[in-house]
Amino acid sequence: MILNIRKSEPQKGGRNLYIFWKVWEVFNQNRISTLTINQLRFTHTSKFTMSSTRQAGGFKAAMHNPNVTEEGKQAAAEKLQNLKQSGELESTTASRTEGKNEGNVIGGYKATLKNPNVSEEAKDHAKEILEEHGVDA
Incomplete structure (x- = not known):
């Protein structure tokens, strides 16, 4: 799947537009006009803020998705390993079980x-x- 994005200025409060603006900056820096979803997901995930549990879930899903290239699966495995080694993943999963009513x-x-x-x-x-x-x- 190929993602084509047009350049547009980000608007206040528009998270999607901000993400697309960041993607455009990547296009501009690399002088490319298209970027596959896998490249976007695994090359530039660290630039977008999201919880580590959601990141881990995305990496695990990508590793088992037959539509993801081997290169993308390897990148996902590396990112997941880095996330586990950083200790962020364990701290967020532990807080989920605490404080149940x-x-x-x-x-x-x-x-x-x-x-x-x-x-x-x-x-x-x-x-x-x-x-x-x-x-x-």
Whole structure:
């Protein structure tokens, strides 16, 4: 897939236009008129700010996508490895599990018991969790 972009000035508050402006700068510096999506994604991701978990997810998806070139897959693997080594990835995934509202968790397990689309195995697991928390099922 080829991405053709026209030069336009970025507008205030327009993130997409800002990204396209940055891409245009890359085109201009490299004196090229087209850039494949894979080259854009893996060559210039570090210039755009996004959470490390989203970056890691994108790299993992690219590594398993049959439409991504081998060069792109290698670049994704390298970027993912760098992200893991920097320590950013572990710190963000740890914060996701902290601070869960116990009432919401218990409510979710109660809902599991009443949902007809849930397997008996999952319902048994939900009962065990509720018993551990001292909740009558």
